[in-house]
Amino acid sequence: MSQAAAIAATSAWEPRLLGWAMGASLLCAAFLAATGFAGWLGQGHLGGYPLMAHNSVAGVFLGALAAASLLALRTGHRLRPLSAAAFWLFAAAGLVSGGSMLVAMTPLLDTPGLEAAIVLHRASGAAAALAAIGVLAATPPKTYLQGA
């Protein structure tokens, strides 16, 4: 399929949805980073109500990121190259960050494995936060409202 054909095949609402999904995932990432860092700096780990809020928003984050990733496959070419690159880095880091915690919620890992998963979660979460800053810097704000 040619570039022109791909553009023609993209429905009018997909770019808008991509903008919204990206915006939602970035908002969630900001919240997750804020609660995660605050917990880590405060008592060395996340706990209590902030943890519940972190978990709840993490679910929304994964949903939004999955939607944004699928939509970006179809309409990502509309994004600026730097914006697209930052977004895929963001998605990759989000995948590792979410995956490390979801795997930790299964009886697959023993204690050292779980501790490694926590370290991986923190590192990939930090990477996702940096990538999110990159996405924000490279993407015009109107993209989130009006679409890519």
Next chain:
Amino acid sequence: MSLAADLRLLAAPAIAGAALLLAAPAHAEEADTLLRAHSSAPYHHHINLYDEDGRIINPAERDPGVMSIEKTCGLCHDYTAISRGFHWNARLDDAEHGRPGEPWIIADERTGTQIPVSYRGWPGMFTPDQLGWTTDDMIAEFGRHMPGGWTRPASEARDPVPPFGKLEVDCFACHAVNQPIDRSVWTEQIQRKNYKWASLAAGHLARVRGTAADLPDDWDPLFPPIGMDHLEEPRVDYDQRRFDSENKVHFDFARGGNDANCYTCHSHRPVGEGAPERFMWEVDVHLASGMNCTDCHSNSINHHIIRGYEGERHPSHAAFAATMTCAGCHYGVGTESPAAASLRPEHALGGRHGAPIPGHAGIPPIHFETMSCTSCHSGPLPAERNRFAQTSMSHGLGLSSKTRTQTRLPDILEPVLLRDDLTGKIAPYRVLYPAFWAWEQDGTLSPLAPARVLEAARTALPAAGTALTVDAVAAVLGAMEQRAPEGARAVFVGNGKLHRASGDGLAVEDHDRAAPVAWAIGHNVRPAAQSWGSRGCMECHSTDSAMLTGTLHARHLAELGTFAVSTLVEGMELDEGYHRAFAQAFRMRTPFKVGGFAALGLIGFALLMQAGRFAAPAGRKP
């Protein structure tokens, strides 16, 4: 040669000898004074018995003397060091008492008394002195379950020395194997104040006749007081079949003792509604796997037995003791830890006694930072209502009795989950709500032993077996007021509250001394399959779990109606609202995981597709 020169010649070797002695390492001196076998095999104890004057006992003699453990066992073992060990050091000023253990509990059904006492100064416990109890009083009440070794302090020294002798450390009580150590006989001898005869009788080495308690303090067998010449010191008839032609006796002793001997004083039984019958009991998983109590609770000759809890400050082997906790054995203390520096490497690595390294698959590590191992693995599983326990120390388990009913005082609740003062972790405990009558003066309570309550208010007390009601307590307090010391008021403590007479009834208030007393549950350890949480996260993190619904109920003084039922959550100092919300959130855990993995799959798919585009050769990009 002059006298001075002679003296110099004589002095030279003496000075040289003294210098050598001073320079010699301690163990060399020890090796000179004590006989040693230095083998892993048990030493065959085929030995003479010695009396308190160090004479070998000949059972065929008319007056063969009484065996002294100090003289007999002390020939090869450092008796002085042993007698300062944990089982006997409660009254020593420089002793390391560690975290609170089970107190002695003075219990009396008629007065409703259950007072926790200890010489160790543990929180919430009274010292016997505060009740006016002497060492002899304590021996009379609790000597039944002590391995001897209680000595009177200087403040209780008596002149002349009473005739019942010294209650020496009873090595037989712990170390005897395959030979009778009869706790009932021991107890009988203790009650007769036949202290120095008790080991002989309990070991069935001799038959002991007579009662030292009947003798006056100034008893002299050669010159009995006038009118008392019919009395006799206890007499000893040795079982001559135990002695050979050299007057030696064979003893089967084990260095690490015998689990049955430990159980003599450290047994417990569950009682009350839902308590399993005897045949349903299980042993600790460690014993079931072939270990002995002393594999973990070990000690050197100083008998500072390692108690095995996290944060223990062992007086002589602190670093080694750290390897004998649950985590120390199963995980090791880490070769990089400060403790490891003074340990043999294999001790720091864990796996002691073949301990497996636990997987704890899927259990977030935060659990190990906030909960002790025993929270999930020891004692009875927490339930909606606590159950009750009876113990050897508190209820005389091991001694035959027809009156040890399931509700007999003291009323000990288990399991109660509380925060450990040392580590801040949640751990299971046994709990006693003190109950006693007392004089209150300037906010300070002076508890009364049951005998003194009876003296003060015998007629006002309800009959034995009758519950203490509000009216009964008020009546007793009224009667006690008649005999109150100047400036003091009679009060009753129970149900975690202080009660004082007020009008026709009782006024109830909080008081520090009414607070429950707790000691940690270490055993029995349950295997992983029976641990709390083995049925999944929801065993604790659901709104109907024992963690959130568990409550504490006491049976004693129920008719008084002043017991405030508390919850396990309060004891654990957890935010109940948060944990209920967390438990609610756990209902969504499975959908969350399914949805989460689905989302991850989609993200992964998109990333792969995008990576494929990047990797595709130029000109073939879509």
